Amino acid sequence: MTAPLNFGGLSSGVQWNDIVDSTMKAMEARNVKPITDRITLRGRQKEAWTALQKLVETLNSSALAVRRSALADTPLLSLRARARHERC
8 A cells, every 4th residue: 555645735735635534524524414414313203203292191091090980980871880780
């Protein structure tokens, strides 16, 4: 493997390696950063949807418990339930 050709320093007055490095970093930032930002955003969105899903499941469970307790406390419905149970 050969060493890279270097035209930098005092003789040319231009630090080519620095120019190439800064150009490569600028191109990488322009191309890679937006993709990385989108990946991060999608991760946050997924976490938010998962949290929302858990909250909705908790709400549904709580609503079901309230409905069941309300049905058990209603005398007419309790009588109907007993009558059905006695028929079986």
